Amino acid sequence: MVIKIDQVLPVLIHNDAIGDEVRNLRDILKKLGYNSNIYTRVTTEETISYTYLDKSIERIIIYHYSTWDETIEYILKLPCKKIFVYHNITPHYFYNDCNINTASALKKAREKLPELRDKFDFVITKSNYSAQELIENGYKNVYILPYVIDFNRYRIKYSEIPVPKNIKYKILYVGRVAPHKKVDELIKIFYFYCKNISTNSFLSIVGDYTDVEPYNKKLRRMISYLKLENVFFAGNSDLKTVSAYYNWADIFVIMSRHEGFCIPIVESMYFGLPVIAYNSSAIPETLGGTGILINNNNYPEIAEIIKECIDNKELKNKIINKQKERLKDFSYTKTTETFKNYIEKIIKL
Structure with missing residues (x-):
């Protein structure tokens, strides 16, 4: 049976570091022989609504975390293995004067970070700097994966x-x-x-x-x-x-x-x-x-x-x-x- 490994994030953006990473990982997973789709809250022609993640289907979920979003609350209820990919969280105060909604979501994401440490089976981040943040918040066995960039x-x-x-x-x-x-x-x-x-x-x-x-x-x-x-x-x-x-x-x-x-x-x-x-x-x-x-x-x-x-x-x-x-x-x-x-x-x- 082909193993299903899906990725979840709030929105898949073009010309964006996280968006490009998600696409790259999807393509790699498919080349490795896995069944892989991208699920988001804001859907595009490349993605499926996260609400279609069926509890009855066996899969591994890769969740990309950089802000707070309702998608994470949903996937935490799913009975499957989960990978937490931490892209780091921009300090909310930078956005206080220009986008209060973004500031609020970033603040909540930072506050919720310690609560998520036992909710995932595997934790990946992009640098030692980010890994140290996770360790300070009680995370253990943090693995580092720099952004996957195909220079071709x-x-x-x-x-x-x-x-x-x-x-x-x-x-x-x-x-x-x-x-x-x-x-x-x-x-x-x-x-x-x-x-x-x-x-x-x-x-x-x-x-x-x-x-x-x-x-x-x-x-x-x-x-x-x-x-x-x-x-x-x-x-x-x-x-x-x-x-x-x-x-x-x-x-x-x-x-x-x-x-x-x-x-x-x-x-x-x-x-x-x-x-x-x-x-x-x-x-x-x-x-x-x-x-x-x-x-x-x-x-x-x-x-x-x-x-x-x-x-x-x-x-x-x-x-x-x-x-x-x-x-x-x-x-x-x-x-x-x-x-x-x-x-x-x-x-x-």
Whole structure:
């Protein structure tokens, strides 16, 4: 009999770290010979309503946890083996001023975390940083599986992107435009870059901002107040467009204060971009001793570091070469084999 291994989460989003991970794991499970579907509360053409999870059907459920949602209450009642995949929870206070519903769900997810420790048969998370959080909340036998990334997916024809020609310094940010990502600080850094170093510079911000409109408006006001012209918000972009921006850029910069892993760092490694990142949460772990970590908010100084990483070819190549070595730790072969081993382990439980 074919073993059924299904995944459950609130919603499956396009161009999203968790959404892409769920699709990748589904495809791997099918290649391994398992029957696998995706169940959500908000259904799409790719998913089935979680209410169709039949108690009478024997299966293993993989639940992806990053916020509180009614789906988890439902699956906990099902008499089957369950895997808890912890993607970490953004601190709710970042959203208090821009999306109270999101803030409430995040707060509840964090509060409920200790209660879930004995509800699952197997626990997986994405970094040692996140594993430590679980251990502090009483979880035992926590296993680590970095995000499964098939780098072949980036070998595609890139989209045309709206960036000016003949720009000397091309700075990139990829990720959600959300308060904890501190895009406002990146804009301030870019202001000093233009003021002190070169106006022949361009900042591309690639990522979704639809559910944090007050924060988005704050960023636009800041750009207007600082009289910055060479800043572009690309919005939620497909893989061809995101890849085009990585291929266009000279450097990747992120000032985020909370990351459970940070896939754009790994993508930047793949595209050969030096990474400058704020030293917070799982970021130093994902970098693994590569890139450049920032420990302060000295925006003029960070601007100078960006310039040095672009102009100093010896330094740039050294950073890129170290990042390429680190990238091997996230190879599709390695992460897929780890996932396969975990699945075999839970089947034997």
